[in-house]
Amino acid sequence: MNLHEYQAKELFARYGLPVLPGQVAQTPEEARDIAAALGGTVVIKAQVLVGGRGKAGGVKLAHGPDEAYDRARDILALTIKGLPVRKVLVARAAEIARELYLAILLDRSRKLPLIMLSAAGGVDIEEVARTAPHRIVRRHIPLEGLRPYQARALLKPLFREGSQLTQAADILMKLWRAYSEGDCSLAEINPLAVTPEGKVLALDAKVILDDNADVRHREWEIWRDPDEETLGQRVAREKGLSYVKLDGDIGCVVNGAGLAMATMDLIKHYGGEPANFLDIGGSSNPEKVTAALRIITGESRVRAILFNIFGGITRCDDVANGIVQSLKQSPLPIPLVIRLTGTNEEQARKILSENGLSATTSMDEGVRAVIAKAQEVTA
């Protein structure tokens, strides 16, 4: 789960990281009230889960409540990289003397957490990695955890001034705790800012949580933003389906994530455009099949749907029953192509043919057939 900046700052504040006071607003009026309560100059920041908000006009300064109202109204009317801005963070503004970058993330190949630090903060770090990789310092955190002296040694070259060094080291230790105890897969401060008075602050926050750890973090539930989820995504989550919407017009329902990706690729290979990724998992109950079909037809302008089932542990006859029952409850207005192979394939074919359906054996055939059907619909 990706957190909004205001949520990530809540998490950071819980671990004692220095974030400036602020609150989230959904209307210009709320923004005005928050700005009045904070006093002084505030910054209004669009809360959307994409980078480059500043460049898109989603971050503005406001001197006083009335200006905060105007700026919030402007930003709440924006759509940034396809995402409508529904919330803004209104936070006290800070003067900035220096901007740095500090993050902890998982290094998958070394299987250790990795600290990334750069004097080039406040900009897109991927850009820095491309154009000036020498400006990024990388250091793995040992299995036993990070020690304060290690934090100080790492930060020393970038913080010559004693008080700033101790502040920065304290921030890194707290970021490590937030990352580790908080089950993050990314905890990023960009910029890590130094004010003209020499205070070190986390001015922005980006956090990705490890979804598999949600069972031990009840507190995450309040961060699940219903506005960020489409109806299809919500139904998929509730029914335990793995679903990603794409832009094409050929739907697919597949058992297994790798096979689902390969099915999308094959649709593209034969000249079609996949409408989605959907892994129905090992289960074959009619409820899941119905949910899958409803999600796909509800979210995309789909012209045809392919079922691609490899019966290993999943039994093909179970899936066939699921499809038949689902279609009886809610008939599908577009063509359906079924590919089944593996365990109990013969029984599955019998069930399908008794109900006026048929299935192919080969994945390539199934994909070519669904593309042909989609073209008939278009024509």
Added chain:
Amino acid sequence: MSIFIDKSTRLVVQGITGRDGAFHTGQMVAYGTKVVAGVTPGKGGEKLQGVPVFDGVAEAVAATRANASVIYVPAVFAADAIFEAADAGVGLIVCITEGLPVRDTLAAYHHVAALRSRNGTGRPRLVGPNCPGLISPGLSKVGILPGHICKPGPVGVVSRSGTLTYEVVQQLTHAGLGQSTCLGIGGDPVIGTNFIDALEAFAADPRTEGIVLIGEIGGSDEEEAAQFIKRHVRKPVVAFIAGQTAPPGKRMGHAGAIISGGTGTAAEKMAAFEAVGVPVANIPSEIPSLMAEAMGRRRPRSNRAAAGKARRARAASRPRPAARDRARPAAKRARARARKPARRAVARAAGGRGRR
């Protein structure tokens, strides 16, 4: 013969009385795997399908000399199960369970790795989590891979996926290419056995003649595998990467299948393999023919030249094969072809390009 498991594998099933554990125990026993023990805390002394159940892995190992374990326990208990198996001295630990928090996997991974470096034997080895396990056709299966799609043969298969592996294995079998071992290493961002470990084992296995590697988006395991192949693997390798159409920033089912910060794309991975001379299949159905073709011209250049010379020398002392073939009646030629079905299937799969 195979990697990691064979006839000598004596398996303990952790979580044997659960729904998945019980079902797959039946499947593994039916396939011929020696399932010698099960573990479910609190159910010690019971029996499940004739397999004795113990309260802990150490007890099970002491009583049955189990040397491998497979884990079907729920995600919240799975890391503990890995620790328990490793501490009980089990040599191979296969974690089928999906949904472990990465922090838990990291702890278990490093515990297993520390024991392994202390032992100096390459054991214990962790496979998974979030994987279908492995099968050495005709010998043993540990996990959930369906046995009926496999057949014994010379191809090693290693994959981050489950059902996509079954798809590829079935197509290999149909093309007459049997398998030494099929290994699913798992779809999580942190896994115990990666592509390099599997390649190393297949390279050292005398019965494995070719390797199929099935990768997917996310991470850099495939890129590292490509470099390893360049330096250390002389056997032919064919690769396939799933997720060519996956959008960036979205998790495609597997926890590890995500393009982040513009890296981990299918295109990068395919290019990495092509750069080291590993053929990359565009679609799964190209894999058997590419494998057959690669195995057909497998011998290194120097060997091949020597073999060619010997063949020419032999040919000089007897009638030319083509002439001899022409001299044989057509029916006899057909019978001769029918005696070599596997060979023919291979050639067909290769679209006529293999073994010429």
